[in-house]
Amino acid sequence: MISGLEALERLREGNRRFAAGSRSLNEQADQLRRAETAQQQEPFAIILGCSDSRVPAELVFDQGVGDLFVIRVAGNIVAPSQIGSVEFAAEQFGTRLVVVLGHSRCGAVAATLEQLQKPAENQSPNLASIVERIRPSVEGLLSSEPDDDRAALIERGVRANVVASVEHLKHGSSVLEQLIESERLLVVGAEYSLETGEVEFFSCGQPITGQA
Numbered sequence: 106m107i108s109g110l111e112a113l114e115r116l117r118e119g120n121r122r123f124a125a126g127s128r129s130l131n132e133q134a135d136q137l138r139r140a141e142t143a144q145q146q147e148p149f150a151i152i153l154g155c156s157d158s159r160v161p162a163e164l165v166f167d168q169g170v171g172d173l174f175v176i177r178v179a180g181n182i183v184a185p186s187q188i189g190s191v192e193f194a195a196e197q198f199g200t201r202l203v204v205v206l207g208h209s210r211c212g213a214v215a216a217t218l219e220q221l222q223k224p225a226e227n228q229s230p231n232l233a234s235i236v237e238r239i240r241p242s243v244e245g246l247l248s249s250e251p252d253d254d255r256a257a258l259i260e261r262g263v264r265a266n267v268v269a270s271v272e273h274l275k276h277g278s279s280v281l282e283q284l285i286e287s288e289r290l291l292v293v294g295a296e297y298s299l300e301t302g303e304v305e306f307f308s309c310g311q312p313i314t315g316q317a
């Protein structure tokens with residue numbers, strides 16, 4: 106298995122190709138990869154991303170069949186089933202990089218801010234369970250942004266929500282904590298821009314260099 110840093114570099118390069126409109130994969134390569142990976146997989150990165158239709162992980166990182174272990178949920182939140190999925194991939198395949206991938210104009214973050222500002226009484230409990238996961242990371246922002254700057258508020262909310270998910274993954278599981286401590290797992294945050302197609306990575310406290 107390649108290191109977390111090598112995996113990160115591979116994602117950066119793939120995203121550069123995607124943003125530049127020069128994707129490397131074609132149908133033939135997909136078929137070949139399908140045959141190669143039918144018996145076993147060795148995904149080099151775990152992506153916990155938002156369900157938003159405009160942020161398909163394999164496409165934005167220009168990767169193919171068998172390359173990425175992807176968990177998608179609205180608002181890239183971290184609940185027990187997401188932690189379990191990351192644990193599974195890290196332990197089962199030895200994957201050494203986890204990327205929490207948020208994105209600009211995230212509807213789940215916007216909905217959470219809206220709910221905080223104007224609570225709807227009859228919100229579905231299932232949807233509320235997502236909003237409740239996002240709430241702690243964004244509610245502190247409400248007092249610092251004037252009401253009319255909604256776009257800036259969502260932008261900061263997206264970033265804060267990614268950072269919170271990274272922290273939750275790092276500290277919400279003894280399995281992952283041990284892997285991180287022994288430098289066998291790197292967890293980073295990232296934000297995808299719907300406008301440019303570019304992904305910006307950020308470390309969320311853990312240095313991106315010299316780890317995993």
Ligand SMILES: [Zn+2]
Binds near residue numbers: 179180
């Ligand atoms: Zn989203």
